[in-house]
Amino acid sequence: MAGSWTHIRLSNRWRLLLSASVCFSKLSCKEGHSGPTHESMQAVFDMQPFRPAVNLSNPTITNISFTLYAVLGVNEKTQILTTFLWLRLYWHHEFLMWDPEECDGLTKISLPVKNLWSPDIIVYEFVDDDVSQACPYVYVNHTGHIRWDRMLRLVSACNLEIFSFPFDVQNCTFTFGSYMHTSEKILLHKCTLSHQYTSGEWELVDILGETSILQFGIDEWDIITFWVVIRRRPVLYVVNLLIPSSFLMLIDILSFYLPPHSVDRASFKMTLILGYTVFLLIMNDLLPSTANGTPIIGIYFSVCLALMVISLLETVIITNVLHHSSMKYQEVPHWVRVLILKHIANLISVTDLHQICQYLGDLRAHLTSLQKESELQNQWCHVGYVLDFLLFRIYLLLISCYAMVIISMWCIWISQT
Template sequence: VLFSKSSNFVENQSGPTHESMQAVFDLQPFRPVVNLSSPTIANLSFTLYAVLGVNEKAQILTTFLWLRLFWHNEFLVWDPDECDGVSRISLPVKELWTPDIIVYDVDDDVSQACPYVYVNHTGHIRWDRMLRLVSACNLEIFSFPFDVQNCTFTFGSYMHTSKESSLSICTKTFKLLENTSGEWELVDLTGESSILQFGIDEWDIITFWVVIRRSPVLYVVNLLIPSSFLMLIDILSFYLPPHSVDRASFKMTLILGYTVFLLIMNDLLPSTANGTPIIGIYFSVCLALMVISLLETVIITNVLHHSSMKYQEIPNWVRVVILKHIANLICYRWPEDVRPPEEAQEEKLESSNGTTGPWVIQPIRYVLDYLLFRIYLLLITCYAMVIITMWCIWISQS
């Protein structure tokens, strides 16, 4: 018995049988329309279940999707009243024609399609598919680890044009689940239908935009906080006595430790051909600042080393600029064991060859150390403000 609008089931048979639909199964290679000039309308429902992983180096996104396809088979229409009230059945998907919907930008597709489809008496068919997709995604890692990524999924027919198969989105049926486990958080999902023009043919396609946000806690705890601690220790090392040799060795130990930290951190940072993340620049500049700090210590140590040696008289304008104007500008307070230049001037002792004693070198070295320390603090403060501002601007625009 042909299973169609005008067909009836075998008498005393509760619902359709395999024999009653054999004629429909035989038409499986053909598009299920009576008039081949009419397109088969396929509707797509999209649910993003989870983000399984992101490979920044390979620019690959791994997701788990749940798709539902709806279409109409004009050969599978019956009257439930003539079939003991049976209005819905399930059939093997391999026995029926199915839309050849694929994802265009996929590197790997692990499909767990349901082997059966649900068919109601009007000929409408529903087919569920669960997909684990490894798809290409252009990742922007400049604001790593506070980055927000926008990846796309494009669905379309492999061989049927718009005249043969029309693809559209089910109204308000694409969504994302509230799944925030793992490193990535699902933020938003939007989609729209469009036409793909290729030569004289047109294909219906559906594009979904998936917005995901990285959870930065792991990177803040493992990268930013330890780096900030090392920079803080480097700043506090300026409070060591400038005449202490331990200050230089201490700073060199910090630089060595920071270098080891950078080597370990290199495995956590994403590496792509699109550019360098701002956090990588941040660590490089921090290392440069620590080197500048060591250079400042070398300069002060050099001045201290020669403080007991015989020097020619320091020009008066140098003493005035450093000991008076610069000292007042940076609000320098003289240590208890160092006399202010006005008092020391009264007790000035010059050797017979016209050299200057350590009373002049010592105040100058303290003022220079204080001045260079303030400049170093200013550089670090400006640098931190620039980094925080850039990150805030980038996050607000994402």
């Protein structure tokens, strides 16, 4: 029974307020005073919980003006975008109207927003509370039109695509709509889209907006969806990631010009791999990571490390071949002489290596009296040099093809966006 009596009292209060609102269509002013009287304003303040419409079957039209000021942060792991917005809302209050001629020519006043009804517009993608400073006042003109400026630090969910990092372009949506009122109560209109963008890691490409209807069951909500397209500035990552990695790969290629019979080449390559591993560990924080996929730059670093390991393996093989020339001076098999010393050497045009090996053999002639051992040693030396040149050119071809593929993929992605 108590609940029924409370419902009856609220209904009676609503009827009294509605009848009072119908009785006056404009606020009253006193002669010699600028602005509506406190009594007439208080009557409007008492109606704060109710939508300001004389005919409740007519929806309240709310206009939204959207300005993107800055992108504060992008978290690829949690798929969260943090932005700072300037949001301006317009709506019509049918009980806040007065005649400027009766109010000493006053056409605009500011009122506390907490004393007036305001549309419950939210962003559907928000995932955290707004911690920005709220504006406590609204501007009201004599026709009843209200303007409310809001500073909004928006933390919203966004489906971030990081495959083309650091040359990626993100397209995030901001969906504005009422939390409780359906399209029969509140209609949304889009006014203007603008931006006053500050410098940072991201640059704004475009902002688009569209009004649509969101249907849930039998109810329909009027919503406005904004598409914000932003592009990452890649200079930081090119300087800190791509260029150092390219330098290390270049040094690895130049290390093939070290003498293959020298142990310094293997130790140099192992040191280079260790340095590249440390580089990846230090730069790991700059690389985005999600559960959905891996950026192409991460694949690039992994393949570069694999190529360095292959380069070290090639050095191990060549060192093992050259080691035969210093053990028992075994004779080079006939198929090795035919395949490597004849065909492969002619194919890659390194028959001048025989003269080099012969020269090395002549230098060693005064140190050994066994001509056969010297010839066998030179043959194995020749085999090692030919294999070294062959594997070096194959390695260089792999790196060139890999670099062309990576650059082509990034160029295609940029041209498509």
